[in-house]
Amino acid sequence: MKKTIALLSLLASAQAFSHVPDLKNYPIQAVYADLTLLKKANIPVLYADTNTNIGYSVLTGPMLQKLSELSHQHGRCGNFEALSEIPNDINSVKKDLEILNKLQTRTYNYANIKVAQNPKIADALQELKSDNIKQTVTWLSAYPTRYNRAPNPNIHVVDFSEKLKLLTQNSSYPITVDLIAHKNTPQKSIRVSIKGKTKPEQHVIFGGHLDSISGWGGTGRAPGADDNASGSASLLEALRVVLTQEQPERTLEFFWYAGEESGLLGSAEIAESYKLEKKNVIAVLQLDMTLFPGDGEFKITSITDFTSPWLRDYMKALNATYLNIEILDDKCGYGCSDHASWNRRGFPTLFPTEAKFNSMFQYIHTDKDVISSVMNFEHSLIFSKIALAMALDLGNSEQREPLF
Ligand code: BES
Ligand code: ZN
Numbered sequence: 001m002k003k004t005i006a007l008l009s010l011l012a013s014a015q016a017f018s019h020v021p022d023l024k025n026y027p028i029q030a031v032y033a034d035l036t037l038l039k040k041a042n043i044p045v046l047y048a049d050t051n052t053n054i055g056y057s058v059l060t061g062p063m064l065q066k067l068s069e070l071s072h073q074h075g076r077c078g079n080f081e082a083l084s085e086i087p088n089d090i091n092s093v094k095k096d097l098e099i100l101n102k103l104q105t106r107t108y109n110y111a112n113i114k115v116a117q118n119p120k121i122a123d124a125l126q127e128l129k130s131d132n133i134k135q136t137v138t139w140l141s142a143y144p145t146r147y148n149r150a151p152n153p154n155i156h157v158v159d160f161s162e163k164l165k166l167l168t169q170n171s172s173y174p175i176t177v178d179l180i181a182h183k184n185t186p187q188k189s190i191r192v193s194i195k196g197k198t199k200p201e202q203h204v205i206f207g208g209h210l211d212s213i214s215g216w217g218g219t220g221r222a223p224g225a226d227d228n229a230s231g232s233a234s235l236l237e238a239l240r241v242v243l244t245q246e247q248p249e250r251t252l253e254f255f256w257y258a259g260e261e262s263g264l265l266g267s268a269e270i271a272e273s274y275k276l277e278k279k280n281v282i283a284v285l286q287l288d289m290t291l292f293p294g295d296g297e298f299k300i301t302s303i304t305d306f307t308s309p310w311l312r313d314y315m316k317a318l319n320a321t322y323l324n325i326e327i328l329d330d331k332c333g334y335g336c337s338d339h340a341s342w343n344r345r346g347f348p349t350l351f352p353t354e355a356k357f358n359s360m361f362q363y364i365h366t367d368k369d370v371i372s373s374v375m376n377f378e379h380s381l382i383f384s385k386i387a388l389a390m391a392l393d394l395g396n397s398e399q400r401e402p403l404f
Helices: 006-016 035-040 061-074 090-104 119-126 130-140 155-168 225-242 265-276 309-323 339-344 377-396
Strands: 029-034 047-049 054-059 080-082 175-180 189-194 199-209 250-257 280-286 299-303 326-330
Touching (some): 029 035, 029 061, 035 054, 035 061, 047 090, 054 061, 119 309, 119 377, 155 175, 155 189, 155 225, 189 265, 199 225, 199 377, 225 250, 250 265, 250 377, 265 339, 280 339, 299 309, 309 326, 309 377
Parallel strands (some): 199 250, 299 326
Antiparallel strands (some): 029 054
16 A cells, blocks of 8 residues: 655644644545544544554544644654555555554564674774764754755755765775655655675665754754754764774665654655565664763663564663663654654664653754753764664674564
């Protein structure tokens, strides 16, 4: 079933701008939505999955309006996903929700995953520098905005890709830096692809969104230091050190996505194309918000919805071997970042973030999302360590999520 997130994007913007658009005249629309919200809005649910708490409904304009308003009151996101057409067979709905169910249900405890200590990886981790992250966040947050609907939405994208070209140009193994154009936004995503030596068809993916948002209509100053210059910078620092190492056995890809703040636009198109091309994806790591230690130093959170139980346990094994920090578990409660684009399409994802949902930095999507004394670049460095350890361990391993 072909889906679009155009409406999701509209609704997501509704919450992001702290106002709700007029949806009353919107044409009838099929959606997957939060079951609790649907019930609260008295909207008839045509299929309910109580496990994932997702319901399928067909909404009229006024119903959309109601749901959007309610979701606006209850959280930070649209909390629902629009389908591009009304499915003529309820079985396709069941199938979609079954996939989600399988992906989200923890049927196994993978506590037995072991990551053997590799001195080369331990040494590489020492090469990561928080000052580099600080430099990148300072640079990115100085653009007036990185919003995907800004008049010139690619200025920072081109500058960032030029930096990546310089960084990768002297490599002794095949690396490409591409700008990826999208259908649903004029903003481009960036991909750095490092070809695997012996298993090039197997992909280990790292990503974060480079765009930012703030203010009414998104036209305000949007420094987005924490959300998400920080994740973008943590990734760049990990890549810098990956490039000092030998060619990996598996292909490593680094993405800086477009238009996340307008409804996961860039990552949705990319994940869709990887699905259509049946690409073999071992893991997708998302970095979004790494700079604010909301639960204290050396404490981070692993997001447990729209992520893979195997990868979450794998990250804990990596942590036990190389980092030894405290990893808390929490949910977003909705597809809150680009990992959801991949997970929705069947790929195993992982999303470590700065703090538990309620302790995250409060001023995202405003002009106050800037570098200040509450931010901590050593905190961001933890995420570079996770990305680097994963690149060097999983990128050179036979391990993968067991297929059932
Ligand atoms: N960085 C946030 C996601 C986030 C916020 C994660 C708080 C954990 C805690 C992301 O950039 C974002 O703003 N996402 C949107 C949803 C998206 C579908 C537009 C959101 O949370 O409203
Ligand atoms: Zn955001």
